[in-house]
Amino acid sequence: MHLVDSIAYFTIIDYVIFALLLVASMAIGLYYAFTGGRQRTTQEFMYADRSMKCLPLSLSLMATFQSAVAIIGTPAEVYANGTQYWFIGCSYILGLLIPAHIFIPLFYRLHLTSVYQYLELRFCKAVRICGTVTFIFQMVIYMGVGIYTPALALNAVTGFHLWGAVLATGLVCTLYTALGGLKAVVWTDVFQTVVMFTGQLAVIIVGVHQAGGLSDAWVKVRDGGRISGIDLNPDPTVRHTFWTLGVGGVFLMLSLYGVNQAQVQRYLSSRTEKEAVMSCYMVFPCLQVALMLSCLMGLVMYACYGNNSPLEQQYITSKDQMVLYFVMDMLQNFPGLPGLFVACLFSASLSTISSAFNSLATVTMVSTFSAGFHFWMNSSFKEPPFITFIFKNVVFRFKAALSIFGMVGGPLLGLFCLGIFFPCANSIGAVIGLAAGLVMSFWVGIGGFLSRMPSSVQVLPLNSTNTVPAASGNITGPAVIDAASRPVGLNGLYSLSYMWYSALNSSTVVLIGLVISFMTGKKHGPEELLIVLYTYTEERNQKTQLDSQKPSNSSART
Numbered sequence: 001m002h003l004v005d006s007i008a009y010f011t012i013i014d015y016v017i018f019a020l021l022l023v024a025s026m027a028i029g030l031y032y033a034f035t036g037g038r039q040r041t042t043q044e045f046m047y048a049d050r051s052m053k054c055l056p057l058s059l060s061l062m063a064t065f066q067s068a069v070a071i072i073g074t075p076a077e078v079y080a081n082g083t084q085y086w087f088i089g090c091s092y093i094l095g096l097l098i099p100a101h102i103f104i105p106l107f108y109r110l111h112l113t114s115v116y117q118y119l120e121l122r123f124c125k126a127v128r129i130c131g132t133v134t135f136i137f138q139m140v141i142y143m144g145v146g147i148y149t150p151a152l153a154l155n156a157v158t159g160f161h162l163w164g165a166v167l168a169t170g171l172v173c174t175l176y177t178a179l180g181g182l183k184a185v186v187w188t189d190v191f192q193t194v195v196m197f198t199g200q201l202a203v204i205i206v207g208v209h210q211a212g213g214l215s216d217a218w219v220k221v222r223d224g225g226r227i228s229g230i231d232l233n234p235d236p237t238v239r240h241t242f243w244t245l246g247v248g249g250v251f252l253m254l255s256l257y258g259v260n261q262a263q264v265q266r267y268l269s270s271r272t273e274k275e276a277v278m279s280c281y282m283v284f285p286c287l288q289v290a291l292m293l294s295c296l297m298g299l300v301m302y303a304c305y306g307n308n309s310p311l312e313q314q315y316i317t318s319k320d321q322m323v324l325y326f327v328m329d330m331l332q333n334f335p336g337l338p339g340l341f342v343a344c345l346f347s348a349s350l351s352t353i354s355s356a357f358n359s360l361a362t363v364t365m366v367s368t369f370s371a372g373f374h375f376w377m378n379s380s381f382k383e384p385p386f387i388t389f390i391f392k393n394v395v396f397r398f399k400a401a402l403s404i405f406g407m408v409g410g411p412l413l414g415l416f417c418l419g420i421f422f423p424c425a426n427s428i429g430a431v432i433g434l435a436a437g438l439v440m441s442f443w444v445g446i447g448g449f450l451s452r453m454p455s456s457v458q459v460l461p462l463n464s465t466n467t468v469p470a471a472s473g474n475i476t477g478p479a480v481i482d483a484a485s486r487p488v489g490l491n492g493l494y495s496l497s498y499m500w501y502s503a504l505n506s507s508t509v510v511l512i513g514l515v516i517s518f519m520t521g522k523k524h525g526p527e528e529l530l531i532v533l534y535t536y537t538e539e540r541n542q543k544t545q546l547d548s549q550k551p552s553n554s555s556a557r558t
């Protein structure tokens with residue numbers, strides 16, 4: 001099937017379904033704008049009057065960082081390289097347990113308005129401003145990727161009007177977020193998660209049927225080598241191994257579910273701390289289902305296309321268009337289903353953009369330079385944010401979004417860990433540590449990207465030290481990097497798997513932060529801020545006091 005006739009498959013019913021998604025999201029936003037406290041207080045606008053229950057919260061927590069990038073990128077990743085990526089699911093265990101028992105108790109008991117307020121309490125206002133600006137930078141880039149990914153891929157495969165899609169989602173999202181506050185964002189996230197899962201399930205069912213049923217599909221993916229076993233290769237330059245995904249992924253999860261304002265805001269909007277912890281626990285099954293659906297979609301794509309992918313047959317021009325091409329190819333005889341999947345794609349995008357937008361508004365409103373910021377945010381929605389323009393030219397990689405988290409989310413994670421776990425860290429150490437982490441992340445991130453640029457694609461002599469370009473994911477088959485071409489020294493750092501960025505950058509911030517703190521005279525953090533450590537030590541002290549008061553035989557006699 002050639003692109004030119006795929007446009008024919010968008011029947012009127014598909015456009016109706018896509019429009020229904022936008023209308024339903026808008027309706028939820030308006031509902032919360034005109035009911036309850038009508039979003040008059042900041043407590044309601046930002047924290048839903050701290051009345052949220054754990055079920056909607058957990059779906060919203062999952063939807064926030066499950067954007068179109070995962071819906072489009074994960075299946076393409078599994079199609080090309082097999083199910084190794086599925087092991088990222090192992091990182092969800094510690095990646096959610098640590099936030100549930102360390103970060104949530106600390107932030108909840110401090111009744112923070114923004115998570116960066118913790119930095120002001122623990123260090124000083126300057127550290128808080130650095131953290132806030134870093135967060136804004138991270139989320140604006142992430143929003144750019146999140147809003148552009150579906151529109152670009154959709155336009156390329158179906159001719160769907162590019163700016164129509166971007167403006168439609170940007171406008172609807174801005175409206176219901178600004179009108180309905182956090183309540184609207186959480187409940188639209190719930191609705192959009194249902195659409196997301198339904199759309200993916202529909203494509204998987206139809207795809208398995210087209211591949212000749214479950215058993216035939218299984219045989220094809222197994223014989224195609226797409227069922228990867230556990231890869232325990234300790235080499236940190238290999239993109240996806242159990243270690244980069246299962247361990248490196250924990251740091252990525254902590255930067256998202258532990259200290260990211262969008263998620264912390266949801267924890268703080270819970271009725272009780274227990275509800276907040278429960279919502280964090282309930283994210284686990286939601287994330288596993290989301291991961292399973294996108295990995296299965298990749299396997300079904302392989303069962304249908306095998307090795308002759310539409311990419312090689314020049315039907316599409318980039319990996320990121322493959323899923324949409326597959327959907328149009330599979331669902332062409334089911335009017336309405338292409339529209340359902342497009343609604344699924346934009347649900348993923350809307351639920352991420354709205355959460356990011358609401359959290360940005362919260363940290364800016366709270367740090368009192370909101371007016372100018374709101375103007376900037378709204379204006380950046382109208383014409384292409386300069387960030388997305390960069391991403392438009394740099395062909396998408398599924399790991400673009402994940403790299404942002406590693407490069408910017410990682411240092412932020414390090415900053416909070418420095419404050420929470422190291423009482424001797426002081427403000428100077430925190431600021432310089434954060435700066436060092438960001439320098440490290442851009443040095444390795446950009447350096448890694450440049451060292452994989454196509455110009456270095458010539459046939460590499462076996463004893464070369466450059467990395468084989470496969471690491472950048474532009475070769476479909478699983479590439480074998482033979483030992484001789486293994487990168488060494490600086491290239492070793494440049495070739496680090498992007499899944500280690502969060503771990504490397506957060507460790508850099510802690511290390512440099514501690515060294516600078518020792519050099520500039522340690523300052524013990526305010527006692528009440530070390531709540532978690534303080535609570536544990538307090539309980540232990542009480543226990544030892546009780547024990548010492550108990551009359552022991554010897555002391556009783558004397």
Ligand SMILES: O=C(O)CCCC[C@@H]1SC[C@@H]2NC(=O)N[C@@H]21
Pocket residue numbers: 065066067068069070071088252253256287290291352401402
């Ligand atoms: O925006 C996206 O969809 C991709 C970036 C976020 C993905 C991370 S990977 C670990 C965690 N699991 C998810 O489903 N989302 C986040």
Ligand code: NA
Pocket residue numbers: 063064065066067068347348349350351352353
């Ligand atoms: Na989303």
